[in-house]
Amino acid sequence: MRPAIFLDRDGVIIANHPDYVRSWADVSFIPRALETLATMAGSPYAVVIVTNQAVIGRGLATLEEIGIPKAYIRVPQVLQEFELDGIKILPFEGLHFNLAHDGEMHGVPEMGYRIEVNGQRWLFPGDTRDYNQAAMPDFGRIDTVFAHLWLGRREGVTDSPALLDRFCNFHLSFQPARIIITHLEELGRNARSYWNLSHVKLVAERFKQLAPNIQVDYLLTGQSTVLE
16 A cells, blocks of 8 residues: 555645635745645655635535646545545545534534545544534444544633533544544634643543543644554
């Protein structure tokens, strides 16, 4: 199996645009991004760009209108597994929408993924805001879950975040052997929506109370892990 580097597009390769990137006129490359991609292209790693493209998902533009050749795009279809370079990928609808304090539903459409390689299954539910296990498909056996940490809107400065138990029970419901906590120390966040190692400790302790045998780890930006 060929190793790969997965990159987001907006904010990583090109600068964020206040009204979506709709054409090449809206594209501004981040300094040294192209040079870095060229270096990666000469490495043993495949380079995969992963982007949700809300401008298309919300029907504000089409692939043709923004000039992306369909031949270079893999558009996931919900619960239709496909294989890419020996990796089995099952897309599913994520649960990003949630009821906010103002009584309105907030969020964007998103996808989650179950990945299978050499018989090992890893679940990436994504940026989950509605911890409703009943809305999830039956994934079968899961070895590792990547838990995108979010404990409630404006709950980053509280000692007992409102969604602590719901977060933990949601990820434990997949019955994994290992949970990896992500979405930590994200730059540009204010204190109320900033998740750090103190939150990791809080969550890990609760996981251990609910499932003493579970292995709990965390990853910061730039760190890697071995998936077995």
